[in-house]
Amino acid sequence: MSELRDLDLGARPAQGHPRLASRPSLSYHRGTWLAPRREAAAGTGDEEKAVAIEVRGLSKKYGAFQAVDGVSFEVQAGQLVALLGPSGSGKSTILRTIAGLETADSGSVMLTGEDATALPVQQRGVGFVFQHYALFRHMTVRDNIGFGLKIRKVPKDEIRRRVDELLDLIQLGGYANRYPSQLSGGQRQRVALARALAPRPKVLLLDEPFGALDAKVRDELRTWLRRLHDEVHVTSLFVTHDQREAFEVSDQIVVLADGKVQQIGPPQALYERPANPFVAGFLGAINVLPLRSLKAGSIGRGPETWLDQPPADHAEAYVRPHDLDVFAERDGKPYWPARVERITPLGSVVRLDLRIAPDHPLHIELPRNRSLGVGFAPGDEVYVSPRHLNVYDRAQNSFQPVDVHRAMGLALQEGAGI
């Protein structure tokens, strides 16, 4: 079986978003609200390393359905972390359990070092942003944002000041007296965020915060959230099923499936070194091919020597579309013989749909400049060589990365170039 997810994470730079380069600085906040926290962080050095959220052995069953199954992870103070997984992976349940909106069957939740497992939601000091905003319809924007402060009996003029500050932060200064129904979806979600931030929560929890917005607004808000987080630096944990969103916004990603943690790490690390087939397939497109059909090249040592043990017959190779090279003739590298079925130029990359014998579809993405001189046509017989792949052995449940060039020995690098 071969599969390809339709997400071109490989083609675009996942980190260092160009739009983030020119951040307008919100110096007002740096001066009033955030400075103490930052100084503390810079001063001791430990502050940055402190754990803000710690989840240990969380499990939750709904009837016979195991929604969360022994989940443990921690979030460092000041980080923006994504809980990423398909629907039904338990990510929302985990988030709601951390907030205290749901109780787990077992396991514990620590917030900034204190055991919060038994605390009611009101006393946990978390800010929560709902997918559908949950703004109070009968209150103005100002009253919505000030609600948490009013509950805490903060003096009126201080509430006013704080709300003005937050309205500036969310760039809705002139909207204080509007009602939620008079705002657009993106504006509502920003108000919801300000409302959650107003009482200075220990941690900010966001449940699919952009899920209800249309694509363009979602993109803008994502970038905006990242920028806001760089300003505000409140520890944030957000739930999403959108890989791109997790990649674009977060410092760390916790990948979940079937109620279990699959892998934790920075986005690029997860993409480059997935721990298992699920993570590999969920984060970006990947080809799954029988390793057995990979023919040994004439240079270096063959696939059977790449791992500590020779791979089993049923072992599968997981290869990203951009980790494959196409050649018109054999050049000594290990290869899959393939036939070109379709060539699709996609702007910066060219996508090749191929088929290897007997019947495995295979997708390759080549940078435009590299494919220019190649000049393949549908029907051509070609040789496809992997640069990097993961070998998955279902029986042993092992998933091991192989750098093909290195595995073949240095002879290749010196001898046959591309």
Add this chain to the structure above:
Amino acid sequence: MRADEGDGADAGASPTEPDRPTLARAVDLPLEGRDAPSSWGRRLLIGAVLLWFAALILIPGLALARQAFAGGARPLIAALAEPGVQRAFAMSLGITLVATLVNTVFGIAMALVLVRQRFFGRSLVDGVVDMPFAVSPIVAGLMLIVLYGPDSAIGGWLESRGFQVAYALPGMILATMFVTVPFVVRELVPILREMGEEYEQAAHTLGAGRWRTFRSVTLPSIRWGVAYGVTLTVARCLGEFGAVLVVSGNVIGRTQTATLYIAEGIESFHPEGAYAASLVLAASSFLLLVGMDLLRARLERTREVEP
């Protein structure tokens, strides 16, 4: 926009143009037939509906008004000034006030419980709430007599302590409450269900306790629904007859409500008071109806602009 207009102009000038109206008309024919102002079917339908409305509501209403004003306004006012009439109305209003208050409080609580809580027998309770709609009010009154009447255990015990339920005000309030239980509940259950729990949870995460959340978030969110339910309850309380008739024993001057007064007036020989009281009841019903219409419009508007 511009492209569309351009297309339209192009199509208009194109050689296929003559075909278009024919085609369109063929497709639209059934619709046009239904909507054409000259259609006889439509006129007939409107006429029938208006006639039906007039025969059932308008003409009887006017007849009542004419009868009440038969001797001019003076006798009408005199009839309404009679102590018996005033006592009856005072009793009706008192019962309405108490019954509406209690049923509103418990109606809100019950709707919240039915929507938000999971417990054994919930669907049973959910179904039984509607029973007062289905049971004849007379039967409801009888149930109360059987339970609280002087011959029953509970009724006898209460009476021995000097507290009379049946054939007295407490029984009448109970009967009215029984009949009007579903109004507030039925109005609020769908609103609460549609609203979901997120608003309340949001308030919780912001630090608000249960009571504060109810006051500041839940109640304001359902206020128009509550208002509508209360209006329905008041209208029904004022007009209730059957259940109160059985329970009250209709003791003139002591347990006579406005509706009972009207009934008694028709049976005996001073219908003038009955006409006057009927007119007042009908007029107040009409005002309530207008109020309900305004409320309903308001209710629908809040639903439309739901964020």
